[in-house]
Amino acid sequence: MKNRFIKSVIVTIFFLSIWHSGFSQKNTAFQNGEELLFKVSYGFFDAAEAKMVVNKEISTINDIPTYKIDVYGQTLGVFKLFYVKDNWGSYIDTAKMIPYNSYRHIEEGRYRKHERVTFDHKKKNAHVKLYDRDNQNIIDSKDYPIPSQVQDIVSGFYFLRTLDFKKYKPGDTIHLVGFFDKEIYNVKLIFKRKEKIETSLGKFESYVLVPIVPKNKLFRGDHPVTVWVSDDQNKIPLRIKAKLMIGSLDMEIMEAKNLRNN
Secondary structure: OHHHHHHHHHHHHHHOOOOOOOOOOOOOOOOOOOEEEEEEEEOOEEEEEEEEEEOOOOEEEOOEEEEEEEEEEEEOHHHHHHOEEEEEEEEEEOOOOOEEEEEEEEEEOOEEEEEEEEEEOOOOEEEEEEEOOOOOOEEEEEEEEOOOOOEOHHHHHHHHHHOOHHHOOOOOEEEEEEEEOOEEEEEEEEEEEEEEEEEOOEEEEEEEEEEEOOOOOOEOOOOOEEEEEEOOOOOOEEEEEEEEOOOEEEEEEEEEEOOOOO
């Protein structure tokens, strides 16, 4: 139970870090070959690490150029007793920054889940296929209605980095919409302030963002999640903090390789 709890928190935090404007976005923040490494801490323990990798080569989906991006997560230290090794991925339109295909490969102890989603933004449909334990045969498939140009959990994380934060002022509210785990999520995000913080990569001026999270049994407080994004051309997610019902969970950038803007 504990490993799934930690994973659900990490996924929720990642998802609450994205939003959608409905327009094409020009990407000047990241490039092929970029790698970001995050440490995930639960209380005083280093619970897990997450690695985000943009493939070195451009892929094509229906002759459309796409970024292939993978997110890898695994438990660390004492939390290895609750084995978690996951991979989320997405193929993202290089011009529109929307997903065409996404996938999840989940390993948690003896539990396995393999899922692939095909997005048809014109028909506003997401086709979800669930595979068997060995990721060989389809055991279920279903279509779900989605808003046009909806984001998935990985594409949204990178879509965030294409936005012009300078146009927002403290108190502005930004609307989020995304498709994850067969559901549509609509969340509001408040632009709070700018703040200088220190990380393993050095000191950064950053934008501070706070999602408005509905009351639930996972988080505590009125504004339990806070996100820091670097105020530079790379717009790196630097730090994410979440107040849980029991303890707190922090994600912080540890390494950044092959950044587009030096």
